[in-house]
Structures are given as C-alpha cells and as structure tokens.
Amino acid sequence: MLRFIFGRLLVLIPTFIGVSIIAFAFIRLLPGDPVMLMSGERVMAPERHAQIMAELGLDRPMYIQYFDYLVGLLQGDFGKSIISKRSVLTDFLTLFPATVELSFCAIVLAVALGIPAGMLAAVKRGTWLDQTIMGTALVGYSMPIFWWGLLLIIFFSGYLGWTPVSGRISLMYFFKPVTGFMLIDSLISGQAGAFKSAVTYLILPTIVLATIPLAVIARQTRSAMLEVLGEDYVRTARSKGLSPFRVVGLHALRNAMIPVITTIGLQIGVLLAGAILTESIFSWPGIGKWMVDSVFKRDYAVVQGGLLLIAAVIMIVNLVVDVLYGLVNPRIRR
Amino acid sequence: MKKFSTLVAAATLATLMSGTAWSKTLVYCSEASPEGFDPGLYTGGQTFDASSRTVYNRLVEFKHGGTEIEPGLAESWQVSADGTVYTFKLRKGVKFQTTDFFTPTRELNADDVIFSFERQYKADNAWNKYVAGASWEYLTGMGFPELIKSIDKVDDLTVKFVLNKPEAPFLANLGMDFASIMSKEYADKLQADGKMELLNQQPLGTGPFAFVAYQPDAAIRYKANPDYWHGKEKIDDLVFAITTDAAVRAQKLKAGECHVMPYPNAADVDELKKDPNLTVIEQEGLNVAYLAYNTTQAPFDKPEVRKALNMAVNKQAIVDAVFQGAAKVAKNPIPPIMWGYNNAVEDDKYDPEAAKKMLTDAGVSGLKMKIWAMPVSRPYMLNARRAAELMQSDLAKIGVEVEIVSYEWAEYLKLSKEKTRDGAVILGWTGDNGDPDNFLDTLLGCNAVGGNNRSQWCSKEFDDLVKKAKVTSDIAERTKLYEQAQVVFKREAPWNTIDHSVGFIPVSKKVTGFKMDPLGIHRFDGVDIEE
Numbered sequence: 001m002l003r004f005i006f007g008r009l010l011v012l013i014p015t016f017i018g019v020s021i022i023a024f025a026f027i028r029l030l031p032g033d034p035v036m037l038m039s040g041e042r043v044m045a046p047e048r049h050a051q052i053m054a055e056l057g058l059d060r061p062m063y064i065q066y067f068d069y070l071v072g073l074l075q076g077d078f079g080k081s082i083i084s085k086r087s088v089l090t091d092f093l094t095l096f097p098a099t100v101e102l103s104f105c106a107i108v109l110a111v112a113l114g115i116p117a118g119m120l121a122a123v124k125r126g127t128w129l130d131q132t133i134m135g136t137a138l139v140g141y142s143m144p145i146f147w148w149g150l151l152l153i154i155f156f157s158g159y160l161g162w163t164p165v166s167g168r169i170s171l172m173y174f175f176k177p178v179t180g181f182m183l184i185d186s187l188i189s190g191q192a193g194a195f196k197s198a199v200t201y202l203i204l205p206t207i208v209l210a211t212i213p214l215a216v217i218a219r220q221t222r223s224a225m226l227e228v229l230g231e232d233y234v235r236t237a238r239s240k241g242l243s244p245f246r247v248v249g250l251h252a253l254r255n256a257m258i259p260v261i262t263t264i265g266l267q268i269g270v271l272l273a274g275a276i277l278t279e280s281i282f283s284w285p286g287i288g289k290w291m292v293d294s295v296f297k298r299d300y301a302v303v304q305g306g307l308l309l310i311a312a313v314i315m316i317v318n319l320v321v322d323v324l325y326g327l328v329n330p331r332i333r334r
Numbered sequence: 335m336k337k338f339s340t341l342v343a344a345a346t347l348a349t350l351m352s353g354t355a356w357s358k359t360l361v362y363c364s365e366a367s368p369e370g371f372d373p374g375l376y377t378g379g380q381t382f383d384a385s386s387r388t389v390y391n392r393l394v395e396f397k398h399g400g401t402e403i404e405p406g407l408a409e410s411w412q413v414s415a416d417g418t419v420y421t422f423k424l425r426k427g428v429k430f431q432t433t434d435f436f437t438p439t440r441e442l443n444a445d446d447v448i449f450s451f452e453r454q455y456k457a458d459n460a461w462n463k464y465v466a467g468a469s470w471e472y473l474t475g476m477g478f479p480e481l482i483k484s485i486d487k488v489d490d491l492t493v494k495f496v497l498n499k500p501e502a503p504f505l506a507n508l509g510m511d512f513a514s515i516m517s518k519e520y521a522d523k524l525q526a527d528g529k530m531e532l533l534n535q536q537p538l539g540t541g542p543f544a545f546v547a548y549q550p551d552a553a554i555r556y557k558a559n560p561d562y563w564h565g566k567e568k569i570d571d572l573v574f575a576i577t578t579d580a581a582v583r584a585q586k587l588k589a590g591e592c593h594v595m596p597y598p599n600a601a602d603v604d605e606l607k608k609d610p611n612l613t614v615i616e617q618e619g620l621n622v623a624y625l626a627y628n629t630t631q632a633p634f635d636k637p638e639v640r641k642a643l644n645m646a647v648n649k650q651a652i653v654d655a656v657f658q659g660a661a662k663v664a665k666n667p668i669p670p671i672m673w674g675y676n677n678a679v680e681d682d683k684y685d686p687e688a689a690k691k692m693l694t695d696a697g698v699s700g701l702k703m704k705i706w707a708m709p710v711s712r713p714y715m716l717n718a719r720r721a722a723e724l725m726q727s728d729l730a731k732i733g734v735e736v737e738i739v740s741y742e743w744a745e746y747l748k749l750s751k752e753k754t755r756d757g758a759v760i761l762g763w764t765g766d767n768g769d770p771d772n773f774l775d776t777l778l779g780c781n782a783v784g785g786n787n788r789s790q791w792c793s794k795e796f797d798d799l800v801k802k803a804k805v806t807s808d809i810a811e812r813t814k815l816y817e818q819a820q821v822v823f824k825r826e827a828p829w830n831t832i833d834h835s836v837g838f839i840p841v842s843k844k845v846t847g848f849k850m851d852p853l854g855i856h857r858f859d860g861v862d863i864e865e
Contacts, residue, residue, distance in 0.1 A: 006761050030742070030744075031741075031744055031748075032742065032743070032747075032748065033744070035467065035469065036748060037743070038471065039377060039467065039469070039471050040377055041712075043473075043477055043785035044475075044787045048469070052467050052469045053467075055466060055467045055468075056466055057466075058693075083369050083370070084369060084534075085466065085534055086535065086550075090551060091795065095550060103463070128499060150581055150582070153582065153585050157585060158587055158589060165586040165591050166582050166591075167552065167553075167576055167591070171359075171361055171573050171575060172359075172529060177549075280578060280579060281582060283552070283578065283582065285550060285552035286551075289551055289578070290550075293366075293367070
C-alpha cells in the first residue's frame with residue numbers, strides 16, 4: 001500500500017510542473033495586461049505603462065519570468081497580487097476554507113441524498129418512483145446555477161424570509177477567524193447565536209452547489225447498482241435467502257460503490273467550477289470568486305498562484321480517491 | 335427576513351445585557367472588493383468609497399451632493415495673482431484616528447500634507463515604490479509631476495504649493511481621492527517597523543470613519559471616528575457588505591440585510607421604487623457616452639459627413655431602449671449639471687432625409703463603416719451592443735452599411751486609441767472633479783490624440799479656447815471660453831454625443847441624510863439611521 005501511495009506521489013511531480021506552466025501561460029495569453037486594465041478608460045502614457053510593467057518585471061522574456069516564478073515556488077513564495085499587493089498564499093489560505101466549507105457541505109448533501117435516491121431508483125426500476133427520481137435528477141443536472149441560485153434567493157429569502165440572502169454569517173457577529181471555517185469559528189467565538197446564523201447562511205448555497213453533483217451521483221449510483229444487481233453473486237445471495245436489505249445494502253452496494261466513488265472524486269473538480277458561480281451569487285468569499293475577479297483584472301500572480309494551489313488540492317483529492325479505491329478493491333493496488 | 339430580525343433582536347439583547355449601549359449600524363451593499371486601501375494607487379470607485387471617502391479627508395472637499403469645492407482640512411487658501419502659488423491654511427486641532435493598530439501622538443500638520451503628495455511623485459521618496467508597480471495613476475494622469483515645482487512648509491499649519499504654470503482646475507483636483515491626506519507619523523512608524531505595505535491594508539486618516547477590519551471579498555468594517563473634526567457621525571458602525579451581483583444586492587436591500595445599495599440593474603429600478611420600505615434616489619450622472627469617429631480617415635475627416643451621420647441616428651430611441659429612459663440625450667460633450675455647459679448649443683437634429691442629402695452633397699455614396707461596441711456595461715452606456723445595433727439600422731436608412739465590431743475590454747481600450755483605428759468607437763467618460771477641463775481637454779485636446787482623444791481630432795480653434803481656460807482663474811471668463819469651445823465642437827462634430835445617464839441608489843427608508851454624489855462616490859458622513 002505504501003509503495004502504491006509513493007508511486008502515485010511521484011506521478012504528481014510532472015503533473016505539478018505541467019500545471020504550473022499552463023497556469024503561467026494561460027493568463028498571459030489573454031489580451032491586455034493588469035496595468036492597462038487598472039487605468040480603465042483613462043489612458044496611461046505608453047512610457048509610463050512600460051515603466052510600470054518593468055517595475056513589475058513583466059517586460060522580461062516569458063521564460064525568465066517563468067523561471068523566476070519557479071524559483072519562488074520552490075521557496076514557497078507564490079508571489080504577491082499585482083492589484084491588492086497582498087500575498088497570494090495568505091489570500092488563498094484566507095479564502096480557501098470558505099470554499100472547502102461550502103464544497104464539503106455540498107458534497108455531503110449530494111452523497112447523502114444522491115446514493116439512497118440512486119439505490120431506490122435502481123431497486124424500483126421502471127416504476128413511477130424511478131422515473132420521478134431520474135426526471136428530477138435530469139432537471140437538476142440541466143439547471144443553470146446562476147438562475148437556480150437567484151430563484152432560491154427570491155423565493156426563500158425574499159418571499160418567505162426563511163433564509164438570509166447572501167454572505168457567510170450575519171454582520172452582527174464579528175470575530176477573528178481561527179480556522180477559517182465559519183461553522184467552527186462561530187462555535188469557538190462563544191457568541192450566542194453565531195453558529196445558528198452561520199448554518200442559516202450555508203443552506204441556500206449548499207443546495208445550489210450540491211444540485212449538479214447530487215444529480216450525477218444519483219444517476220451513477222442507479223446505473224452501477226442496476227449492473228451489479230444483475231450479477232451472478234447477487235442472484236446467489238438472493239437465492240441463499242438473504243433479506244433484500246442485506247443483498248442490496250451490503251453485497252451489491254459495496255461493488256456498486258467503485259464507479260460511484262470515482263464519480264464523487266470527479267465531482268470535486270465540478271464543485272470548484274460550480275463554486276465560482278455559487279460564490280458570486282451568494283457573495284461567498286471563497287477562491288472561486290477570487291479567481292474570476294483576478295482573471296478579469298489580469299492579476300497574473302493571483303491567477304497563476306491560485307490555479308496551481310487549486311490544482312494541487314485537486315491532485316491530492318484524487319490521490320486520496322485512488323487510495324480509497326485501493327482499500328475498496330485490492331486488485332487496483334497492483 | 336424574520337430570521338434576520340430575530341438575529342438582530344438577539345444581538346441587540348446580547349449587547350444591551352453586556353452593559354454597552356446599542357450601536358447604530360449602517361450596512362452598505364458595496365458592488366466590489368476594494369483593490370486596496372491607498373487611494374493614491376488605484377482608480378476604482380469601490381476603492382475610493384472604502385478608503386478616501388470614509389477614512390480620509392483632503393485639503394478641499396467636494397460639497398456633499400455636488401461638485402463645488404468647500405474647505406476640508408484646509409480652512410482657507412490664497413492663490414497668487416499669477417495663479418502659480420496656492421497657500422493653504424490648515425485647520426487647527428485635527429486629530430488622526432486612534433485605532434487598534436496605531437495611536438497618534440500629534441495633530442495634523444504641514445508635514446502630513448507634504449508627505450501625502452511627495453510620496454506619489456518624488457522618485458527618491460521611500461514611499462514612491464513601497465509596493466511593486468505603484469503607478470500613482472491619478473496623480474500622474476492629472477499632470478502633477480510636471481505641474482508641481484515644490485510643496486513647502488511655511489509653518490506647522492501653513493503649506494504652499496508652487497506650480498510651474500497656472501492651472502485653473504488645480505483646486506478641484508485637490509478634492510479628488512488621490513489627494514487624500516495621510517498621517518506621516520503613521521507612515522514613519524510602518525517604515526521603521528519594516529511593514530510599509532500595511533499602509534495599503536490598514537488605512538488611517540482624519541476622516542469620519544476609522545478602519546476596523548477587512549475580511550477579503552466579504553466585508554469591511556468601520557467605526558465612527560470619535561475625534562472627527564466635523565463632529566462624531568450619528569451612526570456608530572459602518573459595514574460594507576461586498577455583494578457583486580446587482581440582483582442579489584437588490585434582494586439584500588429588500589430583505590433588510592443592507593440599507594443602501596449602488597448600481598441597481600436598470601430593469602430592477604421600477605420594482606425597487608414600488609417597495610414601500612425603500613426610497614430610490616436619482617441623480618444625473620457627471621458623465622457622457624459618445625461615438626467617436628476617426629477624424630483622420632476619409633470620409634470621416636469631413637465635418638459635414640460626420641454631421642450627416644449624427645443626424646441619421648435617433649438618439650432618443652437609444653436612450654429609451656438602453657436606459658429605459660434613465661438617461662438624457664446628450665448634445666454637448668459635458669453634462670448639463672456641470673458649470674460651463676452651453677445650453678444654447680443646438681443638437682444635430684434627427685432627420686434621415688436631410689442626412690442622406692448632406693451625405694450625397696459631400697460626394698459620399700455606398701459608405702461602409704465599422705462601429706465599435708464596448709463589451710462591458712458602464713454607467714454611461716449600459717449596453718453598447720444594443721446601441722450599436724440601433725445605430726446600424728438607422729444608418730442603413732441613409733444607405734450607410736455598418737459592421738459592428740467588438741473586442742475583449744482590455745483589447746478594446748488599447749486598440750480604440752490607435753490613430754490608424756478603422757471605425758467609430760462607442761465609449762464614454764465619468765468626471766473626476768467636476769471641472770469642464772476634465773472632459774474637454776482630457777478627451778478632445780490635441781495633446782490627447784492617440785490617447786484619450788478617441789476621435790483623433792485636433793482643432794486649433796477648440797484647443798486654444800480650452801488651453802486658455804485652463805490657465806484662467808476667473809470662473810466667469812472660463813465659462814465663456816468653454817461655451818465657445820462647445821460651439822466649435824458641435825460645428826465640427828468629432829463625436830456623436832449619445833447620452834448622459836441618470837444614476838439610481840435605492841436606500842432604506844430608515845436611512846436619513848444620504849445624498850447621491852454626481853461624482854459617483856458614495857459617502858456616509860452626515861447619514862443617520864433609525865433603529
């Protein structure tokens with residue numbers, strides 16, 4: 001098992017270098033530059049523009065800039081934002097927990113509802129229940145996130161007044177972040193009602209972000225389950241007289257889980273993509289919103305550093321998924 | 335709403351029970367994260383709202399809700415007869431804010447004023463490059479490095495600006511955000527501690543609100559400055575809840591999660607007006623949107639051709655379609671709320687028949703042209719693509735074939751200023767300081783050709799008038815010169831002036847004293863809220 005993990009880690013190195021090159025080149029391929037965009041309609045004199053670009057080191061050949069960047073990376077220096085002048089790593093560490101908190105809640109919701117729904121649909125195949133579940137999943141999958149988020153806000157926050165519109169916690173609560181996870185920090189703060197407030201602010205964004213993964217997981221679980229339910233060993237288990245609950249819940253589910261775990265792993269990337277929109281609608285101060293803003297402002301340092309950090313997280317998550325695989329199915333380890 | 339009210343009630347109760355008085359909090363749903371907190375470094379309105387208009391003051395201030403200049407940290411000033419020496423008498427006893435991160439030991443003096451400016455243009459000043467790529471965009475853009483000969487301390491409370499040449503808009507420029515006065519004592523301490531970058535993260539000034547904390551992309555917190563020289567503000571706490579989506583901002587306002595929001599969607603304004611808990615404040619913007627021809631290229635080098643094209647476009651239809659009426663058709667390059675506006679100028683009348691004839695008389699037939707439509711929405715032009723389409727169909731009626739082109743915003747800004755650009759460009763401008771010079775010379779002066787002068791138009795007659803007005807200090811005289819310049823502009827028609835938009839700010843009825851500023855800034859001094 002250790003060898004398996006080590007082998008996986010080795011593969012990460014070239015991937016990481018590849019990502020760093022892509023992240024570096026991608027933002028520079030876009031037309032325009034941060035200095036020009038900062039001045040907007042106000043035209044900056046070309047000499048002044050050149051001078052500022054030189055001060056930022058952006059006038060040097062690309063490969064030198066990249067080399068410099070790489071040297072910085074090896075020392076753990078992700079650079080400073082061209083716009084805000086703050087450290088990219090510090091900002092990432094401030095904002096990332098918000099994205100993780102939201103994504104975690106969303107994936108938990110998606111798994112908690114998606115797997116039982118998929119199982120139910122598989123077991124009740126062809127019935128109205130199956131059709132309802134799969135129909136709903138299709139609608140969820142096709143829902144434009146932006147529209148869906150706004151719809152929920154208008155209905156639940158505006159019309160019913162059940163949930164707050166946007167943000168992470170009521171502005172009445174103010175405490176220094178300790179972990180960056182609002183649910184935990186609000187508990188630590190000891191302020192009455194803070195935790196409850198944090199929970200209410202999480203509800204709508206979690207639902208919105210969970211929608212697509214939920215649909216995907218439900219569909220995947222259903223099809224994997226159907227496949228497994230037709231296998232010989234399931235038939236054997238049934239014929240042995242095991243209760244349907246044991247057959248489905250134990251024998252079938254465990255084997256059906258392999259493709260489902262893959263799907264859940266793949267959903268992490270989807271979640272981050274969805275987080276960009278969800279965060280924008282719900283004014284959720286996470287990395288999605290941060291990255292989009294930075295792309296628009298051509299904040300090279302933030303985009304290249306942020307992308308790399310996000311890629312690192314995804315790679316680590318994938319590694320964990322691979323290891324989980326290995327645990328569920330020992331054959332994969334070889 | 336109920337939940338929120340419960341939370342507010344709970345928080346109120348908790349505060350009361352802990353023995354402290356309940357504080358009045360005003361929440362402003364701001365439209366974007368501030369770029370930073372040093373107003374000298376940036377150009378974004380959201381940055382100015384969060385730094386210069388809350389934390390800082392300037393020597394002179396724009397009157398709240400207007401563009402006139404009134405005393406700020408300088409209680410009076412004198413201008414020498416030749417217009418090159420400005421002597422400011424500073425207000426006595428002005429205290430800098432006391433915060434968690436700094437406790438001032440002295441009051442405002444001339445050193446602070448000199449520091450605030452010199453750091454932005456003296457290359458040998460330690461603060462000139464305290465962050466990488468500090469462009470000091472506004473100070474440079476307003477020509478200060480060439481303009482200022484020296485800034486001298488006469489005594490602790492008197493400071494003298496010596497200019498290389500007379501410059502009438504100078505005083506108005508000192509009311510701008512970049513001219514915010516900082517504490518030299520605070521800066522010295524940051525420098526000694528090796529934490530200079532904190533000047534851009536933890537601002538400290540003399541303004542109505544003291545900075546408390548910034549939670550990136552989420553909220554900015556301020557508390558009323560108890561030592562404010564104008565007297566402590568009526569609200570105790572000010573919070574900016576950063577909410578980038580306009581539709582969500584509107585929902586937050588309706589739900590009572592914030593009390594003031596800028597930049598509503600044009601389509602939401604009617605609904606917001608209907609809400610019994612809200613008041614929608616309107617203010618004509620200090621802006622203009624225009625279509626700039628490239629006057630160096632045939633046949634657009636002929637004024638009669640440009641005029642004919644102007645006459646073919648139904649501007650009222652554009653204003654109706656794009657702004658749902660929340661704009662005025664523009665006839666001059668400066669907005670009507672600005673002094674110097676020449677109301678006697680007659681706009682090119684919408685008359686396709688006459689336009690067609692003028693074009694034929696000018697020997698132009700089968701004209702094909704490009705119209706550039708901006709890819710972004712700006713206060714002065716919400717939907718340039720739609721405007722371009724309307725122009726396209728209007729011009730088709732006089733036999734002009736229009737191709738609409740667009741580029742990504744950064745590319746658009748860059749390519750549109752090139753002298754060899756093919757086509758007419760839709761763009762606009764929002765005034766910085768309420769001075770006509772900021773429009774007429776900045777956008778149409780000969781020295782701006784290849785830059786802000788998108789029509790590449792250089793008329794000696796126009797330029798002489800504007801340049802003369804720049805060095806004249808008498809405002810009546812300047813008004814006359816600008817009025818004449820507008821007549822020349824209309825006759826030569828380097829642009830088709832499209833509109834001056836109206837801005838809206840929906841505000842909770844609980845809020846009193848909020849005024850909308852034509853300069854596009856959002857101020858919270860003098861504002862109160864009933865709880």
